[in-house]
Amino acid sequence: MQLTPFARQQEFLAATEDEVLYGGAAGGGKTDALILRALLRLQQQPGAHVLFVRRAYPDLEMSVIRRVLPLVQGIAAYDGSRHLLRWPNGATLQFGYAERYEDALRYQSAEFDLICIDELTQLPEDVFALLLSRNRTSIPGLRPILRAATNPGGPGHAWVKRRFIDVAPPDTTYTDPTTGRTRRFIPARVQDNPHIDQGYVQRLMELPDLLRRALLDGSWDAAEGLAFPELRRDVHAFDPRPLPEHWPRFRALDWGFARPYSVGWYAVDEDGRLWRYRELYGWGGDPDVGTRETPEQVAERILAIEREAGETVRPGPADPAIFGAGQGTGPTVAEAFARAGVVWVPADHRREPGWAALHERLRVREDGHPMLMVATTCLHFWRTVPSLVLDRHRPEDVDTRGEDHVADEVRYAVMSRPLAAVVRPAPPGRETLGFIREHYLRRQVAREERFPWRQ
Ligand SMILES: Nc1ncnc2c1ncn2[C@@H]1O[C@H](COP(=O)(O)OP(=O)(O)O)[C@@H](O)[C@H]1O
Ligand SMILES: [Mg+2]
Structure with a gap:
């Protein structure tokens, strides 16, 4: 050659x-x-x-x-x-x-x-x-x-x-x-x-604009502001396909009414890698405009999607704001969701540790893969997250003026699964440890389903 x-x-x-x-x-x-x-x-x-x-x-x-x-x-x-x-x-x-x-x-x-x-x-x-x-x-x-x-x-x-x-x-x-x-x-x-x-x-x-200017034109200034310059389709995207049934599945939520809400579905593989295989984005059709759906309506859509897919999905993290009584009276958004059959747990919503955890998940490991994969069909993830920019005054933080709802939801998801805590047993002990962890999770989930108001 x-x-x-x-x-x-x-x-x-x-x-x-x-x-x-x-x-x-x-x-x-x-x-x-x-x-x-x-x-x-x-x-x-x-x-x-x-x-x-x-x-x-x-x-x-x-x-x-x-x-x-x-x-x-x-x-x-x-x-x-x-x-x-x-x-x-x-x-x-x-x-x-x-x-x-x-x-x-x-x-x-x-x-x-x-x-x-x-x-x-x-x-x-x-x-x-x-x-x-x-x-x-x-x-x-x-x-x-x-x-x-x-x-x-x-x-x-x-x-x-x-x-x-x-x-x-x-x-x-x-x-x-x-x-x-x-x-x-x-x-x-x-x-x-x-x-x-x-x-x-x-x-x-x-x-997306900034990424295009960085990669096509080689603009150093465009690349500077990007919050997730490491995010790349050829590394982090996967074509939709049925994921193994035994991978636990959970969902995460960033709630919005006048602004978009973002629901992400995640499967967890044997290495603790997250596969964001589906999303439901409450999008009014214009950037950063929501659908004004109620929690009950969104819950119904979530359950319908899961019924159709024949999936069992565990309660997952959501923006802690939905657990506070917004107007002071009436049920909270979380309660409304729970009554309609969709349970959420308050997310760890600390921003900077959350973004750091997301960067860590996006990093390519020795096996050539990152610890977070996102389906190509998650259109709003790929539309919004790669173009988010950093906050000029807080360089560790994402600028909240961008359309950041998917990113926030992903951040809650990664914070609910800290990488260091992933149990990766050596082969002989695998079944035992895996079982204990599964069992513990199942108990925890059962508790969450029975006592959602305790969360
Ligand atoms: N001098 C060359 N002769 C033949 N093919 C080349 C030559 N330089 C680059 N290419 C091809 O062009 C493509 C992009 O080149 P590559 O070196 O991978 O680019 P970059 O590293 O800048 O992304 C590759 O398929 C590569 O094989
Ligand atoms: Mg190269």
Whole structure:
């Protein structure tokens, strides 16, 4: 297999600065540009040591190693146990991941004359600093260089922007006044890549506004404000299908009358992963306008949906406000729901811990999957959550002026299932522990159903 760089990638390959960042948008051939850079060094420099980093090993395996191996077949030897590629001239390419600082410490004693980092904003700044300190060589006359690529957004957005984007206009060289080292940002967008299909561009164009500007145009400012930049259909969405019957199911609610309400149905798999497989959104048809349905009407719709699906669904968390007597007289919204047959439990509605828990659930795990999956049919989730922005004055909080009802409901759901508390027994004890937990939950649920007013 042969890989030929297109024009933008050629500029990247020819760049002479100490540190070069490529990309800033989706589909600009970032990963391939880094692969080309690494292979070029191996070919040209006997004895070179290259390190190719991504945050997590599954990403490295899926998008880098699998792509590199066919390209070097018959040329280089790959040691799969050490993730090490050996070129005949003695040059080596080490594939590495650096999810945490401790991971990066493994490379502490090594020297790499070329370090390639893909999806740079996924890395914390201290990990980057540690890797950078390994960017050296004992080959006389060879300049150690660092090459990276990334989309905007992600946990490291701020420091990457500060280091590469804010210091100089794109395509110009910046010289660090203290170290004398040079940097450059080479923007690349999907339009620069002749190998992309139209469907991909079309999907980017259909993204919600801020996300589209971040991924299609590579706008660092648009990405900055997004509350959940890590949220991606190709990672977090699943096509609707019957989920195993033995997965417990519960629902969550963010109540609204003049504004939309959001009901989400969740199934919990063996790993504690939540599958939001259905939603009922009280939407008046315009952004953030509700249907003015009563709790009884909504309860009826919920029960009808569940009857039709033949499901048993457990009581789940709801906005604690529905347990307070709003007008001072008459039944609370929660009581009205309970009388109509739908029981809710007061949610833990602390905002910042809730958003942190949601970020944690969206994070991709070692098996390549996050701990929260959302059906593609949850249209209002996908319409509203990806475009929510952060509160300017409270950077840990979501701006409540956005249409945040689905997000609030999801937050209640994740807070009702703290990840640390997930029992993940070793195989032999599995049945016993699982049974105890099930039994406990069932007792709790039975109690909730019998005594809803106690909640
Ligand atoms: N020089 C190239 N030759 C052939 N295909 C390429 C080249 N550069 C990128 N591509 C293809 O374009 C698509 C997007 O490239 P990729 O490097 O994955 O982009 P990014 O990492 O920016 O999202 C991939 O299918 C990739 O194989
Ligand atoms: Mg890529």
